[in-house]
Every structure is written in structure tokens, then in C-alpha cells.
Amino acid sequence: MRKVLITIAYNGRGYHGYQLQEDLPTIALMLNNAVNSAFGFECNVTGCSRTDAGVHALGFCAGIEPKSRDNEITVPVEKIPIAINIKLPPDISVLSAKEVNVDFHPRYDAIKKEYVYKIHASRIKNPFYDGLALEYGREISDTGVEKMNEAASYFVGTHHFDAFMSQGSSIDDTERTVYSAKVERNGDLVEFTVSANGFLYNMVRIMVGTLLQVERGKIPPNSIPGIIESKNRENAGFTAKPDGLYLKKIVYNS
Amino acid sequence: MRKVLITIAYNGRGYHGYQLQEDLPTIALMLNNAVNSAFGFECNVTGCSRTDAGVHALGFCAGIEPKSRDNEITVPVEKIPIAINIKLPPDISVLSAKEVNVDFHPRYDAIKKEYVYKIHASRIKNPFYDGLALEYGREISDTGVEKMNEAASYFVGTHHFDAFMSQGSSIDDTERTVYSAKVERNGDLVEFTVSANGFLYNMVRIMVGTLLQVERGKIPPNSIPGIIESKNRENAGFTAKPDGLYLKKIVYNS
Numbered sequence: 329m330r331k332v333l334i335t336i337a338y339n340g341r342g343y344h345g346y347q348l349q350e351d352l353p354t355i356a357l358m359l360n361n362a363v364n365s366a367f368g369f370e371c372n373v374t375g376c377s378r379t380d381a382g383v384h385a386l387g388f389c390a391g392i393e394p395k396s397r398d399n400e401i402t403v404p405v406e407k408i409p410i411a412i413n414i415k416l417p418p419d420i421s422v423l424s425a426k427e428v429n430v431d432f433h434p435r436y437d438a439i440k441k442e443y444v445y446k447i448h449a450s451r452i453k454n455p456f457y458d459g460l461a462l463e464y465g466r467e468i469s470d471t472g473v474e475k476m477n478e479a480a481s482y483f484v485g486t487h488h489f490d491a492f493m494s495q496g497s498s499i500d501d502t503e504r505t506v507y508s509a510k511v512e513r514n515g516d517l518v519e520f521t522v523s524a525n526g527f528l529y530n531m532v533r534i535m536v537g538t539l540l541q542v543e544r545g546k547i548p549p550n551s552i553p554g555i556i557e558s559k560n561r562e563n564a565g566f567t568a569k570p571d572g573l574y575l576k577k578i579v580y581n582s
Numbered sequence: 583m584r585k586v587l588i589t590i591a592y593n594g595r596g597y598h599g600y601q602l603q604e605d606l607p608t609i610a611l612m613l614n615n616a617v618n619s620a621f622g623f624e625c626n627v628t629g630c631s632r633t634d635a636g637v638h639a640l641g642f643c644a645g646i647e648p649k650s651r652d653n654e655i656t657v658p659v660e661k662i663p664i665a666i667n668i669k670l671p672p673d674i675s676v677l678s679a680k681e682v683n684v685d686f687h688p689r690y691d692a693i694k695k696e697y698v699y700k701i702h703a704s705r706i707k708n709p710f711y712d713g714l715a716l717e718y719g720r721e722i723s724d725t726g727v728e729k730m731n732e733a734a735s736y737f738v739g740t741h742h743f744d745a746f747m748s749q750g751s752s753i754d755d756t757e758r759t760v761y762s763a764k765v766e767r768n769g770d771l772v773e774f775t776v777s778a779n780g781f782l783y784n785m786v787r788i789m790v791g792t793l794l795q796v797e798r799g800k801i802p803p804n805s806i807p808g809i810i811e812s813k814n815r816e817n818a819g820f821t822a823k824p825d826g827l828y829l830k831k832i833v834y835n836s
Contacts, residue, residue, distance in 0.1 A: 339709045384710075409706055418712035452663055455593045456638075456714070458672035 330401045331393045332408060333428045338385050339419040340570070341459035346379040346388070355379070355420060362415035363392055369399040376434040376578045377441065382459065382570035387423070387577045391434040440507060440579035442523040443532045446572040449518045461517060462572035468518050472543045476511040479542040480520060482552035483509040483535060490559035492535055493528035494567065502528060511539060521576070530567050537565030584655045585647045586662060587682045592639050593673040595713035600633040600642070609633070609674060616669035617646055623653040630688040630832045631695065636713065636824035641677070641831045645688040694761060694833035696777040697786045700826040703772045715771060716826035722772050726797045731765040733796040734774060736806035737789060738763050744813035746789055747782035748821065756782060765793065775830070784821050791819030
């Protein structure tokens, strides 16, 4: 039986996140329907991750296999993106597809995830960023970017990130390893890019809220290690809106 | 009496064009309401141009003056963008404002208009370009871009552009002077940028449809002068969708 891994991008503005929620518009609902329609039989579609309502993806991965052993995906992999894309709405797109081993799991086999959070640092809103970046309402100076970048550097390493997890989430192990975290200017955007072996609930958005507290001079960059050690959500910043958040890349072994 | 000229940008995807159409959602309706609400009295808002449903603007200009001589715009010009922006939906933004003479007219005093048309030249659609670029469904080679650019160069000059005007429009003088016209690659987009002293109805979109006929090898680049001379709409290409069209800039004397 062939199992296929697809990489998709989506504009999450109109969706209640990736995960199926009965009849609410979700990415998974659109994707499942498109895949079943493209192949002509029911498939299991397994996402690499959840994403919250309003969050976007540049490189989300999902595995596809027929529900029944009587069916087989026969479409050549290079034709799969177009075949599914014509069944998808314009704000979801299959970028590529490849064959994977039947025991491959898009979620458990991920060794690294990368997110980027986009902040439009301007007094004047950009009408093309509506829902696609955080409208910060003020400029961020080069010094501000440097301070945010210094603060971000303290996220790197293996830590218990309880202070950067939304309250109410129940999870046993809050330890995660952050591989890289940087803040840089990209045109009229300030972008926070972070990669880790995994993320806690709302972790990136709370990191961003905290970095913006640093930008405003409310807390110094070197207060981050203390906030992490405190394991206390109240010491970190606010949870930034989903608008600016993009799941950028999933890395698998091999 | 103070008269103010504002420059606005908008994502036209959700609107029935600029021009007021009773209660339909139009840019003018949103802008008039926001201006009246920001200043606290009724104003006349005069646009520099019409734009069709689904067309966008990077630098549309509009003049604002109180309807009644009893009212006066007292907000300092540098505070006007923010004052109006908080009354506008996120997909319309006032970029700047300046004072102009009372006899200034945003439409009749324009000496040059510039449009850009964005084509996403890829087999795979981009979910973030939905409504914001023409999804061409195929790549355009460097040779293709060169051919389109050569064809575009023939638009430059003073011509009767009847062949590039939608049928049904009634206009006396179809002569327009095109100052510049070029096609170039910009990342994953191919962009056609054209400036003129004015444009006929659908002129840019028919130019794009014709340039895409050139890209596909249906007509040679040097057939453009003959098409212009024919003054026959049937000899030009299709009318490209509004999605990719942006009013980029309006130039005024002085």
C-alpha cells in the first residue's frame, strides 16, 4: 500500500485551525474532502501538528493513505499536488508530494518544527496584511530589533517552558529543546523565527508577547532566563494574536 | 476652507470597486463613512479614479472637504491618517495626508497614472495570493518575460487605444499617451507596470490578456502596433481578471 506525504501552505484567516471540529470550516475538513474527491475513495489524512484558528502555514505536512486496503493511490506523486489543488479552495495549496514508508507518521516522526511570527512595525496599517501579520501600531527601531533578538537568544537550549504555555493545558512533560531563535527585520516586517523539537500550547505566541515587552522596555532582554526558570506563566508577556503566526517547516529524519 | 488630499491603499477583494453603488460595499462608501465619523461632520470625498470590483490600490488619492462652509477640518494633517484609519476596516488604510488648494481636483489635476498587474507564474497556486494576483497555472520562462516586455514596449507613445477598450464603453476621445510599459520578474511574480496620462475602460487588463497571448506564442511581440492601428477590440487578447490589478500611483503637477 502506498502512503504519501504532502506539504501544504494555507492562509488560515478563514479557518478554525487545522484540526477537525465537526462541521466548522477547518483546514483538515477541506483537505480530507479534497483528497477523497481527488482519489475517488476515502483516505486517512494525518496532520503533522495542530494549528490554532487564524494561524497560517508555509510548510505543513500531512500523510495520506487509503482507509480500505482495497484501494490504492495510483496517481503518480508528481501529479498529486495539482490533482488535490483543483479540489481545494484558493487559500489552501498542496506544494509538493512524495512517497513515504507505510510506518511513517507525520506527527511522531517530526524531529524539528520551525515557526515564524510576522509583526508589521508601523504606525500606519497595511491593508494587505489584514489577518496575516500583527499590526503593532508603532515602529520598531534597529535597537529594538537588537534587544528582541538578544532576548530571543535566551530561549535557545533545553528548558522547561511552563512560563510560556497557556494555562489550562494539561501536559506531563514541559521540557522542549529550542534549536534556534532570532528576530530580524524583513522589509516593513519584524520577524521572529524559532525552531524546536516541539512546542507547548501557545508557546510561540507567548514568546512574541514577551519579546514585545522587551521592545517596549518593560523588561530587559536578560530577564528571559529568570522567566523561564520561574515556570510561572504570569512572568511572561501576553499571548500575541494568531494573525502573525506561520508554521514554516517540519523536518523529518533522513 | 481647508481641503485635504489623502493617499490610500486598499485590498479590493471584498469590494464592488471604488465608486459608490448605493448600499453595496464599495471603497467610497467605507471611506466617506470613516471621514465623516473622524471629523464629526459631513464631507465631500472625491476619488482620483474609478476602480473595478476586485481591483486593489497602493496609492489611490482622494480629496476631502466639508460639505458645509460652517465646518472646517481642524485636525493637523499629520494626524489625519491615524484619525481616519481607526474608523476604516483593516483592508483599507490612509497612508498619508496633505493640504491642497481649494481649487485642486483629484481627478482632473492628475497628469499621470501608474498601474501594476501581478501574475503568479507557477503551476502551484499560492494560498496568500488569493484575489491578489492572477494565478496563471504555469511558469513563465525568462524568454517569455523578454517577449512580453518587448510587446509591452510597443504600447509606449500616443495612440488611439480602441482595440484595448471594453466594448460598450462610450467615450469620445480614445487617444491616450503611454509613458512607460514594462514586464519584469519580481520573485515568483511577473509584473506588468504601465503609466499613462489616462486609461480607457479595462485598458490595462486587456493589455495583460494580450501580453499573455504573446507569452503563449499565439501572437508575436511585434504584432502589437498592428493591433493598436486596427482599433478593433477583437484583435487584442482577453480581459485579464481584476485580481492582479493595482492602481500604484497618481502623479499631480508640482
